[in-house]
Amino acid sequence: MSNIQTITMPKWGLSMQEGKVNGWLKQVGDAVEQGQEIVEVESEKIAGAVEAAATGVLRRQLANEEDVLPVGGLLGVIADASVSDADIDAFVADFLSNFKPADGEEEDQGPTTQKIEVNGHKLRYLKRGEGGEAMLLIHGFGGDLNNWLFNHEALATDREVYALDLPGHGESTKDVGEGNLAALADTVAAFLDAVGVASAHLVGHSMGGAVSLTVALRHPAKVRSLSLIGSAGLGSEINTGYIQGFVSAANRNALKPLLADLFADSSLVTRQLVDDLLKYKRLEGVGEALATLSDNLFADGHQSSVMADQLGELGKPVLVIWGEEDRIIPVAHAHAVSGKVQVEVLGNRGHMVQMEAANDVNRAIARFVG
Structure with missing residues (x-):
C-alpha cells in the first residue's frame, strides 16, 4: 500500500x-x-x-x-x-x-532558538538542517526570525539554515548602535563568524535585503549568493507612511490597518500577529531602536541607500523575488534590475511574499542556490 x-x-x-x-x-x-x-x-x-x-x-x-x-x-x-x-x-x-x-x-526533540554573544551583545537565532552550504535568513524592519515560519524548514532539507533576530528586533539586543546598514551588516558578518560559518547564501527580506547587499559589499568573502525578497536598497521609493505608522503605533487599532498593507490578502493578518507585534513594541528599548533605524534608513520619505548600480560589481549570483501587489516597496524596483540579475515577480502577492507564496518562494530559492 x-x-x-x-x-x-x-x-x-x-x-x-x-x-x-x-x-x-x-x-x-x-x-x-x-x-x-x-x-x-x-x-x-x-x-x-x-x-x-x-x-x-x-x-x-x-x-x-x-x-x-x-x-x-x-x-x-x-x-x-x-x-x-x-x-x-x-x-x-x-x-x-x-x-x-x-x-x-x-518539544525538546526539535530545534529551539538559541542566543549567542556577538560584539558584546546577545543575538537570538534558530538553526535547522545540517551540512551543505550554509544559508542565513535576514528579516525586515520590525520583523523577527518568525517571518520565515513557512520557509525555514523547507530550505533546510539539504543544508544548515540559520535565521536570526537583527539588533533591535525579536529577542536580540535592543542596542542598534549607529543604526545604519553598515552597523547591521557588520553584526551579521560577526554573527556568521560566531556560529562558525565562513560564507553563506544570504536571503534577505525588505530591510534584510538591504542588509544582505551591504554584507556583500563590505564582507564579500562571507557571501556565496544573495536572494533579495521585496528588498530595500534597490530604489529610493518606500511607503514611509507605513514605516512611520509602525514606529508610532501603540495599540491594536493603530497597528492592524498598517499590517494589512503587508499582504495582498489582508485576511492573513491574524489577531495573534497583531498581539505578537504589540508585545514586541512594548519591550524596553524597541521604540528607540526602531526610531533610530527609521531615521537612518528611511529619512525624508526615501530610502537613504540605493545599491542597484552596484549589483553588477558584486560578482555574486543574485536572485530578486517580489510580490506584484507590494504596497511597501514598489515592484518597479524588481523590473528595473531585471536585465542585470535573475528576477521572479509573483502575481497577487504582497510585501510578505515569502509567507503568501511560501511554496513558490522556497522552490525559487532552492533552484537558485542548488
Missing part, C-alpha cells in the same frame, strides 16, 4: 500544536499533481496552503472546513485510481488507530 500518500497537518514554527482547516482547494476524485496546493489551513499565527507530496487522485477528505487537528493529524489521502476503496479504508483505519498527537512536553 506504499502508493497511498497521506496529507497531514503541517507544523509551522516551533510552538504550533494544532491547526484549523480553512477549506479544500481540491475535491474527492480530483487529480492532483505533486506540489499542487490542495487544502488551506491556519495556525494561531498564520494561514497557508498544504501541497500534495505525490501525484495521484484525492481519494479521501478526513477533515472538514473549521475542523481543528493536531500537528500530524490526517487531513486526506492521495492514491492512484487503481487502489481499491477497501485498501484505502484499511490504510486510514490503521493510521488513525496508531496516530498519537505530539505531546507539548516533547
Whole structure:
C-alpha cells in the first residue's frame, strides 16, 4: 500500500500544536499533481496552503472546513485510481488507530532558538538542517526570525539554515548602535563568524535585503549568493507612511490597518500577529531602536541607500523575488534590475511574499542556490 500518500497537518514554527482547516482547494476524485496546493489551513499565527507530496487522485477528505487537528493529524489521502476503496479504508483505519498527537512536553526533540554573544551583545537565532552550504535568513524592519515560519524548514532539507533576530528586533539586543546598514551588516558578518560559518547564501527580506547587499559589499568573502525578497536598497521609493505608522503605533487599532498593507490578502493578518507585534513594541528599548533605524534608513520619505548600480560589481549570483501587489516597496524596483540579475515577480502577492507564496518562494530559492 506504499502508493497511498497521506496529507497531514503541517507544523509551522516551533510552538504550533494544532491547526484549523480553512477549506479544500481540491475535491474527492480530483487529480492532483505533486506540489499542487490542495487544502488551506491556519495556525494561531498564520494561514497557508498544504501541497500534495505525490501525484495521484484525492481519494479521501478526513477533515472538514473549521475542523481543528493536531500537528500530524490526517487531513486526506492521495492514491492512484487503481487502489481499491477497501485498501484505502484499511490504510486510514490503521493510521488513525496508531496516530498519537505530539505531546507539548516533547518539544525538546526539535530545534529551539538559541542566543549567542556577538560584539558584546546577545543575538537570538534558530538553526535547522545540517551540512551543505550554509544559508542565513535576514528579516525586515520590525520583523523577527518568525517571518520565515513557512520557509525555514523547507530550505533546510539539504543544508544548515540559520535565521536570526537583527539588533533591535525579536529577542536580540535592543542596542542598534549607529543604526545604519553598515552597523547591521557588520553584526551579521560577526554573527556568521560566531556560529562558525565562513560564507553563506544570504536571503534577505525588505530591510534584510538591504542588509544582505551591504554584507556583500563590505564582507564579500562571507557571501556565496544573495536572494533579495521585496528588498530595500534597490530604489529610493518606500511607503514611509507605513514605516512611520509602525514606529508610532501603540495599540491594536493603530497597528492592524498598517499590517494589512503587508499582504495582498489582508485576511492573513491574524489577531495573534497583531498581539505578537504589540508585545514586541512594548519591550524596553524597541521604540528607540526602531526610531533610530527609521531615521537612518528611511529619512525624508526615501530610502537613504540605493545599491542597484552596484549589483553588477558584486560578482555574486543574485536572485530578486517580489510580490506584484507590494504596497511597501514598489515592484518597479524588481523590473528595473531585471536585465542585470535573475528576477521572479509573483502575481497577487504582497510585501510578505515569502509567507503568501511560501511554496513558490522556497522552490525559487532552492533552484537558485542548488
